[in-house]
Amino acid sequence: MHRNKWIYSLASLMLAATLIFGACTPAAETTPKKQTLTVYSGRSEALVKPIIAEFSKSTGIKVQVRYAGTSEMAATILEEGKNSPADVFFAQDPGGLGAVESLLMPLPDSISNQVSPQFRSSNGTWVGISGRARVVVYNTQKLKESDLPDDIWDFTDPKWKGRIGWAPTNASFQAMVTAMRVLWGQEKTRQWLTGIQANNPKVYPNNTAQVNAVGAGEVDVAMPNHYYLYGILRDKGESFPARNYYPRGGGPGAVILVAGAGILETSQNKDAATRFLEFMLSRTR
Numbered sequence: 001m002h003r004n005k006w007i008y009s010l011a012s013l014m015l016a017a018t019l020i021f022g023a024c025t026p027a028a029e030t031t032p033k034k035q036t037l038t039v040y041s042g043r044s045e046a047l048v049k050p051i052i053a054e055f056s057k058s059t060g061i062k063v064q065v066r067y068a069g070t071s072e073m074a075a076t077i078l079e080e081g082k083n084s085p086a087d088v089f090f091a092q093d094p095g096g097l098g099a100v101e102s103l104l105m106p107l108p109d110s111i112s113n114q115v116s117p118q119f120r121s122s123n124g125t126w127v128g129i130s131g132r133a134r135v136v137v138y139n140t141q142k143l144k145e146s147d148l149p150d151d152i153w154d155f156t157d158p159k160w161k162g163r164i165g166w167a168p169t170n171a172s173f174q175a176m177v178t179a180m181r182v183l184w185g186q187e188k189t190r191q192w193l194t195g196i197q198a199n200n201p202k203v204y205p206n207n208t209a210q211v212n213a214v215g216a217g218e219v220d221v222a223m224p225n226h227y228y229l230y231g232i233l234r235d236k237g238e239s240f241p242a243r244n245y246y247p248r249g250g251g252p253g254a255v256i257l258v259a260g261a262g263i264l265e266t267s268q269n270k271d272a273a274t275r276f277l278e279f280m281l282s283r284t285r
């Protein structure tokens with residue numbers, strides 16, 4: 001899970017809006033230790049269950065995981081407040097972590113120092129664990145990488161009419177639009193959205209469908225996260241005629257969406273929680 005090198009601007013952008021964490025009091029030393037680490041996970045079970053099992057196997061620490069959407073988990077933590085049984089909150093995006101930031105403890109340097117500053121909370125309460133890169137997927141029979149624009153802004157050009165696929169209801173797409181609003185401002189973001197719509201994009205339900213459509217030649221380009229292509233290449237082989245393009249000019253079309261984790265100030269199991277975060281940041285064996 002050593003993917004933090006991918007993580008950049010979105011975390012810092014979202015951090016810019018977060019509050020500075022005030023002084024906080026460590027839990028009393030006399031607090032009894034729990035036997036089991038409780039993780040509230042906004043990351044899906046299919047994605048993180050295997051690595052959590054690996055943590056338990058390697059440390060002997062039992063982990064009880066509650067899975068739900070990140071915003072639902074954040075709301076639960078806020079509602080439970082000091083009575084929350086959660087030791088660790090593992091969230092799909094920085095927004096979820098920011099929402100509960102006042103309930104998170106400052107992380108030790110042994111954790112924070114493993115993650116570049118732009119990929120973690122500015123007040124030290126959470127770190128990025130993994131990142132999903134936004135990319136442009138293009139059909140390699142129709143286009144070369146050099147044909148693609150520096151910035152996804154340029155897909156508003158009428159020459160892309162009828163050639164673009166997108167999945168506008170997808171959560172990662174919407175997070176990219178949030179990055180646009182931060183980087184470009186509301187008006188330019190609105191212009192991009194209406195400009196793409198004027199180019200009659202084909203609408204797909206999700207990222208996998210977008211990448212398959214590019215490979216099938218239904219559209220020339222689409223805007224998913226980076227890893228969908230790899231799953232399809234694994235299944236269909238290297239001859240599948242689509243590849244990722246990381247916009248050379250950066251910008252919101254090249255943003256990295258961060259998943260991260262923090263430890264609850266009320267945790268009675270902070271040592272185990274710290275080991276959990278250290279494990280999640282360690283290199284895959």
Ligand SMILES: [Fe+2]
Pocket residue numbers: 172207225
């Ligand atoms: Fe995804």
